[in-house]
Amino acid sequence: MKVVQFSRFGSPEVLEVIEVRKPQPARGEVLIRVMAAGVNFFEVLMRADRYAVTPSLPMAPGVEVAGLVEAVGEGLDDALIGARVAVPLFAIGRGSGGYAEYIIADAGSLARLPEGLSFENAVALMVQGLTALHLVRQNPPAGKTVLVTAAGGGVGSLLVQLLKQAGAESVIAAAGSGEKRALALSLGADRAVGYDMSGIEADIVFDLIGNELTRGLIDPLRPGGRLVLAAMGRFGLDQVDIGRMLEANQSLQGFSLLPLLGETLWADLAELFDRAHRGEIRVISGGRFPLTEAAEAHRAIESRLTTGKVVLVPDS
Ligand SMILES: NC(=O)c1ccc[n+]([C@@H]2O[C@H](COP(=O)([O-])OP(=O)(O)OC[C@H]3O[C@@H](n4cnc5c(N)ncnc54)[C@H](OP(=O)(O)O)[C@@H]3O)[C@@H](O)[C@H]2O)c1
Numbered sequence: 168m169k170v171v172q173f174s175r176f177g178s179p180e181v182l183e184v185i186e187v188r189k190p191q192p193a194r195g196e197v198l199i200r201v202m203a204a205g206v207n208f209f210e211v212l213m214r215a216d217r218y219a220v221t222p223s224l225p226m227a228p229g230v231e232v233a234g235l236v237e238a239v240g241e242g243l244d245d246a247l248i249g250a251r252v253a254v255p256l257f258a259i260g261r262g263s264g265g266y267a268e269y270i271i272a273d274a275g276s277l278a279r280l281p282e283g284l285s286f287e288n289a290v291a292l293m294v295q296g297l298t299a300l301h302l303v304r305q306n307p308p309a310g311k312t313v314l315v316t317a318a319g320g321g322v323g324s325l326l327v328q329l330l331k332q333a334g335a336e337s338v339i340a341a342a343g344s345g346e347k348r349a350l351a352l353s354l355g356a357d358r359a360v361g362y363d364m365s366g367i368e369a370d371i372v373f374d375l376i377g378n379e380l381t382r383g384l385i386d387p388l389r390p391g392g393r394l395v396l397a398a399m400g401r402f403g404l405d406q407v408d409i410g411r412m413l414e415a416n417q418s419l420q421g422f423s424l425l426p427l428l429g430e431t432l433w434a435d436l437a438e439l440f441d442r443a444h445r446g447e448i449r450v451i452s453g454g455r456f457p458l459t460e461a462a463e464a465h466r467a468i469e470s471r472l473t474t475g476k477v478v479l480v481p482d483s
Contacts, residue, residue, distance in 0.1 A: 168268040172227040179466045201233075203233045203478045205232070207230070210465075254276055266458065312337040313372070314371070316372075317341075338355065341360050368388075378398075381396070385408055388412070392415075396422060458481060
């Protein structure tokens, strides 16, 4: 079977497709034919060695998949074969291996998909859906004006919707292109802007980009406001910036998804799947790429042209 990995850091070309033996499920495990594997921005950073943590090589990226159970190991009911499932690998201690034709998973680590929810939409609701859900829980927006950066992206497009649904008085969506801003407005944002922050005031600012952008996000913060650092790269803040924030009684809030995933994980996933299935959350597709063209998927994200979720699908 095919797996995508990289053995050195660099541009998208370092992603290579290798052949490995198709695995067999052991006792209590299932073999899943991957129908959609999620591509996340942090994997782009990781591949270029711009991520907060440098992975050891070779690295096979991919932390979320959805697909069909093809075979079951000893001790499991054959009735599971053919089930449509999602596997949040990142949440069960597996930080790699999702860009693949097949994966093995423990039968206890499967989330069932509602009939009618596509594999691609399910994948969009795992890392990115759970991130948006926990960002809202951590920073209750009721009655507040909030600013979301990268608002047309995977996390951003879901966050705009969940913030509105949680009672935000006003959601300001910042995004890099007119198309992304139009998308954010269609998802319920009250206002859409570029990254020039003049004239903007917000109680909570969600930084989904980091690096040089972060400093510019202090200006739109109201006195007493909160800047949420949710990007996983690096943040361009120095002591002067932090001094300005302290003088205005503002706070910095860290965000890291993994430690927040506790016993509510499976209920949270079921809720996200169900809300998307019922049409309460719109999942935006950012493009489907054949597994063997994973490098193209990374290029698309890096070009900043994608909106919503980018997924890898089986080669036809
Ligand atoms: N802390 C956590 O636990 C956690 C969990 C999940 C995701 N995240 C973070 O949430 C953010 C969004 O993740 P995502 O997977 O949904 O990605 P995404 O938003 O679909 O894509 C990244 C977006 O960042 C913006 N961007 C700004 N500078 C860029 C550059 N140099 N290259 C490419 N894009 C650039 C682009 O939007 P514009 O063109 O509109 O600027 C792009 O659409 C990422 O920073 C990710 O690391 C954090």
